[in-house]
Amino acid sequence: MKELIKHARELLENGEVAAVIGYRQVSAKRTKPVIITDPEETSALVFNEYCLNNLAVYLTKARIKLLCKKNDKVLKLAITAKPCDVHSIVALIQENQIDRDTIHIISFNCHGVAKDFGFDFNGDNLASKCITCETHKPLYYDALFGEVKETPQASDTALARIKEIESMPHNERFEFFKSEFDKCIKCYACRAVCPLCYCQRCITDKTIPCWIETSSHQRGNFAWNVIRAFHLSGRCTGCGECDRACPADIPLSLINRKMSMEAKNLFSFVSGRSLETPTLVGSYNEKDNNELFM
Amino acid sequence: MTQRSIQMDEKIISRVDLLNICQDVIEKGNTLLTPGVADYSVVKDVSNLNLDASALPSKISYKSYVFPRTEPVLYYKRSKNDVQLIDVNIDSKKIVILGAKPCDANSLNIMKHLFNWDYSDEFFNMRAKNFIVIGLMCSHFDEYCFCTSVGSSPVSEKGSDIFLIPLDENNYAMKIITDKGKEFITPYSGYLKSGDENRSKRITENVKQPDVAFDSSEVYKWLGENFESPKWEGVGNLCLSCAQCAFVCPVCHCFDITDEDYSYTEGRRMKNWDGCQFGNFTLHASGHNPRDIQSKRYRQRVNHKFRYYVNKFGEILCTGCGRCSRGCPVSVDIKEIVSNCKNDQKELR
Structure with a gap:
């Protein structure tokens, strides 16, 4: 110190x-x-x-x-x-x-x-x-x-949870997210603590036209949480601050981690690791995996 | 909202009988709430009731059951030459909250001033009328609690219709505080035994209480004299402008009105929670923003709670529950800030 x-x-x-x-x-x-x-x-x-x-x-x-x-x-x-x-x-x-x-x-x-x-x-x-x-x-x-010390051992329960959610049938998974997003009170603490949510004006603050309903009902909560997950895909560095900040205990980092896993599997990209490589969203390669396109 | 205090002998109720009453409340189709870790929740099975006086207050208060985070206030239909407005039926189901912390119990009494000031808010009033608060003495306190600094205490009966004091593992002293409480408990009087005030008094007198952290009248005075103080910049630099503090607060009550169209001809008008720390809270249509920087917004939060509300309604807009500080992502502690609202402090942060 x-x-x-x-x-x-x-x-x-x-x-x-x-x-x-x-x-x-x-x-x-x-x-x-x-x-x-x-x-x-x-x-x-x-x-x-x-x-x-x-x-x-x-x-x-x-x-x-x-x-x-x-x-x-x-x-x-x-x-x-x-x-x-x-x-x-x-x-x-x-x-x-x-x-x-x-x-x-x-x-x-x-x-x-x-x-x-x-x-x-x-x-x-x-x-x-x-x-x-x-x-x-x-x-x-x-x-x-600081000195390097040993990190305490712990099991990766979050990964187990992600695998569990992945294996759910479609409707069950939808119900899971519905029940989690229902808890959202739209305080936007997740957005506030996120270093990568730096937009001067967030899409949810735009009212003309109103892309994301400000109401914290099911539709509004889904729209907000899903758009945030998309906007952070391939960008989130996994600091987990949104998870910690959420007063409703919504496991936001499960979603962000899942999206990071997708970015890694599909494009071998991990956000925030190198100043030499371009960003995932900001670069285009003809050889990119296109399985995602329907 | 009858809050007239009534004089009634203290009773004793066993835990088992308390659960029997709860079971009956549920069976009659009413809503029963219990505090949880994150939020208060609706009880379906009485074995899940939380009657632990030493529990940490839930992260979110129960105000959403009276003042929902989102609700329609009217529906509309447009035709060529006319707009038709359709009223909303307000859900008038009885809600019983069992185990309200004293810092939560008084929240509706504080908020009712605002909802009955220039306009009588039928949504709030209807729900508050059907809301029965069974308070429970609180034996939890941590570094964020400051109920004793805002005129309350862990044994305060203010706002409760019925108040419980745990006597031992299986029995509670029950004080019936209001007419509403009396009306609620009368059908269950068979469960009640006569109590001994001295016994519950011995317990309430020995409850550990948070130290008084500040003198609210001095804070009131300082705020009036230091509106332009540069000290607000410290906390303004730290605060990240979310509304966690306002939304978990048992008495913050700001809302926004917005219209949601379903189609070209139909839609509804919504009343949604809003928070004064959001940058666009005071953004005018012209583009001008009177609270354009965070320090002005935080100053507003403290002034509203400890000065403006006192001016207008004679009460502090804070119950001292400490939720906003416990949950603040950057650990801004309102108790610390307000305690430092005096001249010998360099900066508020």
């Missing part, structure tokens, strides 16, 4: 960055995001198994970009990111939402995080994405801290 604080402090003091986006501890098993511009406040920075938020969501916010403008100069923005959050940053760079040169990535060797605040960190309470995680060391970074 000392290294992290020292590094963040130096960045701010030397005027290399305008702000550091990081985590601060609020209770034993809970942290929250903090945006620091004063070097004195860097002492609050932490990194541990309760740094659940994917802070990449802040990088595209106009008000955060404004913080970087100082006396006609545009300074960098430092962000503390878990290796999986770096995937989101990569996806944002690939989609031309942020510039690699304006971001200073402070990352960590990571052995996983808890599934939610307040839980003990162990195999039973490991975040779903950490169970199958292959990037304990970030793929891109400007500063790296």
